[in-house]
Structure formats: C-alpha cells, structure tokens
Amino acid sequence: MIGAGHGGLAISHFLSQRSIDHVVLERGEVANSWRHERWDSLRLLTPNWQSRLPGHAYRGSDPDGFMTMNELVEHIVAFAAVSSAPVRTHTRVTSVTRSDYGYRVVADGGGFDCQSVVIASGAANIPHVPALSQAIPKPIECFTAFDYRNPDSLPPGGVLVVGASATGVQFADEIQRSGRPVTLAVGEHVRLPRTYRGKDVLWWMENSGVWDQRYTAIDDIERARRLPSPQLVGTPERVMLDLNALQTAGVELVGRLAGVRDGRALFSGGLLNQFALADLKMTRLLETFDAWALSNEVSSPIGVVERFAATRAPAAPRLSLDLGDGAIRSIVWATGFLPDYRWLGVPALDRKGRLRHEGGVVCDAPGMYVIGLPVLRRRKSSFICGAEDDARELVAHLEGFLKGAAEA
Numbered sequence: 001m002i003g004a005g006h007g008g009l010a011i012s013h014f015l016s017q018r019s020i021d022h023v024v025l026e027r028g029e030v031a032n033s034w035r036h037e038r039w040d041s042l043r044l045l046t047p048n049w050q051s052r053l054p055g056h057a058y059r060g061s062d063p064d065g066f067m068t069m070n071e072l073v074e075h076i077v078a079f080a081a082v083s084s085a086p087v088r089t090h091t092r093v094t095s096v097t098r099s100d101y102g103y104r105v106v107a108d109g110g111g112f113d114c115q116s117v118v119i120a121s122g123a124a125n126i127p128h129v130p131a132l133s134q135a136i137p138k139p140i141e142c143f144t145a146f147d148y149r150n151p152d153s154l155p156p157g158g159v160l161v162v163g164a165s166a167t168g169v170q171f172a173d174e175i176q177r178s179g180r181p182v183t184l185a186v187g188e189h190v191r192l193p194r195t196y197r198g199k200d201v202l203w204w205m206e207n208s209g210v211w212d213q214r215y216t217a218i219d220d221i222e223r224a225r226r227l228p229s230p231q232l233v234g235t236p237e238r239v240m241l242d243l244n245a246l247q248t249a250g251v252e253l254v255g256r257l258a259g260v261r262d263g264r265a266l267f268s269g270g271l272l273n274q275f276a277l278a279d280l281k282m283t284r285l286l287e288t289f290d291a292w293a294l295s296n297e298v299s300s301p302i303g304v305v306e307r308f309a310a311t312r313a314p315a316a317p318r319l320s321l322d323l324g325d326g327a328i329r330s331i332v333w334a335t336g337f338l339p340d341y342r343w344l345g346v347p348a349l350d351r352k353g354r355l356r357h358e359g360g361v362v363c364d365a366p367g368m369y370v371i372g373l374p375v376l377r378r379r380k381s382s383f384i385c386g387a388e389d390d391a392r393e394l395v396a397h398l399e400g401f402l403k404g405a406a407e408a
C-alpha cells in the first residue's frame with residue numbers, strides 16, 4: 001500500500017479483516033497531506049458526522065460542525081490506531097515496476113516484492129498551475145494552495161485569485177477580509193447552498209442517493225471526474241460562500257483567465273454564461289432533492305422548498321488587467337491539484353498522465369489498485385465518507401485476484 005491517508009488506511013482496515021498480509025508505506029506521517037499541505041484557516045467542508053471511516057465514526061459533541069486540520073489529523077491517527085494499520089512512516093516509494101512475482105516496490109530503506117499494490121498516494125499531490133503562468137511579469141509574486149498559508153503570506157496590495165472552486169472562494173474571502181483588494185477570475189464552477197430546507201446540503205447529497213451514484217451509471221464519466229469542487233466552506237456560522245457573498249464583501253469578479261499578453265491578464269467574456277450554467281445546475285440539483293423528499297419517507301423534519309437568487313452580474317466585468325501598474329502585487333493559483341505518479345514504472349498512464357483504471361482496478365496491471373480519485377467508483381469517492389464503500393469493494397476484488405493467482 002502506498003500512502004497512509006484515510007484512503008490507504010481504509011484499505012488496510014479491510015485487508016486486516018480478511019487476514020491479508022500487507023504493509024502501508026508512507027513518505028511522511030499518518031494523514032501527511034492534512035498536516036503539511038493545507039492552509040491555516042481550512043476546515044473540512046463536510047460536516048463532522050460525515051467524517052466516518054470503517055468502524056470509526058465521529059463521536060464528538062458537535063456532529064454538525066466542521067473539523068479543523070488538527071482535529072482531522074487526530075481523527076485519522078485514531079483510526080490508524082484502532083485498526084492497527086501496519087504503517088511504516090518516513091518511507092517514500094521511489095519506484096514500482098513489474099517483476100516475475102508481481103511488483104517490485106523500491107522505497108526509502110529497502111525494496112519489497114509483492115503480488116499486489118494499492119496506490120493510495122492521493123489525488124492532490126501537486127498544485128495544478130496553468131502554463132500561461134509563465135508569462136506573468138516578474139515583480140508579481142505567485143502562490144499556490146501549497147505555499148499560501150494565510151493573508152500574511154502575501155505582500156501588501158491587490159491580489160488576483162485564479163479559480164473559483166472551494167479553494168479559490170475561500171482564499172478570495174479571507175484575503176479580501178485582510179484588507180487586500182481581491183480580483184477573482186471565475187471559470188466553470190459548482191454553486192451550492194450550505195444549507196437547504198434546514199439541512200446541510202451534504203445531508204441531501206448523501207440521503208437522496210446522489211453521492212452514492214456509481215461511476216457506471218454516469219453518462220460522461222470523464223467529465224464528472226474533472227468537475228471542480230463545490231463552492232462550499234465549513235464555518236461554525238454555516239455561511240453560504242457563493243459569488244454573491246463575495247461580491248457583497250467587495251471582491252471584483254472577472255471571467256476565466258484566458259491568457260497573459262504584453263503584461264496584461266486577459267479574461268474570458270463568458271462570465272455571465274458561467275453564472276447562468278452554475279445557477280441552472282444548482283436549481284436542478286435542488287429539484288432532485290425535492291423529488292426525492294416527495295417520494296420517500298424522510299427520517300427527520302425538513303423545511304419548505306427554497307430557491308436562491310441568481311448570481312448577480314457585475315456592471316461591466318473587465319476583460320483585461322494591467323499586471324504592471326502595481327495594483328496587483330500577487331497571484332494565488334487556485335486552479336486545482338494533480339496526483340504525482342513520477343515513481344510509477346508501470347505503463348498504466350494515459351497520454352495526459354492520468355492513471356487508467358476501471359473503478360479503481362488499474363488497467364493492464366493485474367493486482368494493482370487505486371483509491372481516492374474523483375468519482376472512482378461513486379460520486380463520493382474522493383471524500384472521506386467515500387473511502388469505506390470503495391475500500392471494501394476493492395479489497396474484495398484484490399482477495400479474488402490473490403486467490404486466482406494462488407490457484408494458477
């Protein structure tokens with residue numbers, strides 16, 4: 001197993017349950033990504049009750065709250081302890097290649113021969129920064145979600161935040177509050193209310209079955225796997241952090257950053273279309289929830305049907321911005337994350353460097369599995385609550401593979 005995040009630990013839990021001998025190799029410590037690769041103010045956007053792992057539910061006093069990073073690390077470390085996961089920390093995997101036995105895994109401190117490998121190294125190892133960033137004029141300081149910690153990380157002055165998914169809207173909000181004027185470049189985005197009809201929107205996602213939808217039932221799975229994260233933030237006040245809230249706070253919205261030419265940032269003119277699309281998709285999702293509530297017995301009281309105001313159109317969104325006049329002093333790229341497979345010496349990647357897999361069973365690599373990627377087996381796959389079902393099914397497949405190999 002490569003990686004001791006909650007995904008790798010969930011796999012380890014089910015392997016132990018089936019008495020399958022294994023080891024979890026972790027380059028840092030248990031829950032390493034949450035310890036070292038997140039910004040200071042981050043809380044989970046999923047409520048505490050949803051941070052359940054196999055045999056290890058949240059048992060605190062605030063099930064509807066949102067964990068800080070320290071609380072989440074404690075939760076995952078406790079899970080590793082109760083499941084007695086055989087983790088070797090500070091053991092980075094540097095190569096995995098095919099061998100006569102199955103796979104040869106080379107890691108800090110030695111090598112391992114194994115019949116099966118589970119890649120649980122995460123979907124967000126490297127910040128994705130578009131190539132056009134190369135043309136940003138030098139005096140402007142650039143940051144990613146991996147090096148931005150809080151507004152004090154930034155120089156004084158205006159900030160361009162690129163990307164309006166969960167990460168981008170959270171950055172824009174806290175940077176604007178710090179007194180730095182923020183311009184937010186908005187491309188395709190997923191708008192969601194924090195609460196709907198008196199319940200958390202993720203309660204609806206889970207109970208209505210939307211999050212359980214399997215990858216085989218999704219028409220355009222490639223597109224579903226590329227969807228940006230929803231505009232949600234976990235705060236004690238349960239605020240809805242959409243583009244209307246950001247505009248009220250003073251954030252200037254512009255279209256998708258489409259290019260940088262002669263020191264000017266160029267923005268797409270399709271901003272209003274993006275708003276309309278996100279509003280439409282949100283309303284459709286709420287209608288799905290309503291239809292489910294109408295035709296099912298809902299276990300706890302829910303409020304009346306709600307609809308939300310359309311995203312407000314800025315008067316005249318600018319189409320370009322001079323990056324040389326000193327108004328913008330820094331850029332924060334909130335343009336997504338990528339997995340890092342540079343250690344993988346097995347031809348299992350596609351042209352774009354993505355792992356080829358069928359519901360987590362890696363293609364053309366018998367005995368190799370992956371967990372934790374977006375919409376791997378279900379819509380919820382890359383979320384904490386998605387690990388249990390995926391891990392159970394992948395381990396069942398893996399056991400079948402080992403039995404088949406033993407009989408051959």
Ligand SMILES: Cc1cc2nc3c(=O)[nH]c(=O)nc-3n(C[C@H](O)[C@H](O)[C@H](O)COP(=O)(O)OP(=O)(O)OC[C@H]3O[C@@H](n4cnc5c(N)ncnc54)[C@H](O)[C@@H]3O)c2cc1C
Nearest residue numbers: 003005006007027032033044045046093121122372383384
């Ligand atoms: C900014 C952000 C916010 C998120 N917020 C939420 C949220 O609110 N709720 C939610 O449910 N989900 C959230 N997610 C999604 C999801 O929970 C994470 O992506 C999650 O970390 C995936 O778990 P994982 O175990 O698959 O990967 P990770 O937690 O990334 O674990 C992978 C582990 O593998 C190790 N590793 C990597 N490469 C190697 C190597 N070569 N050798 C050895 N070890 C290696 C890493 O150190 C790490 O410990 C968020 C993700 C991000 C990026």
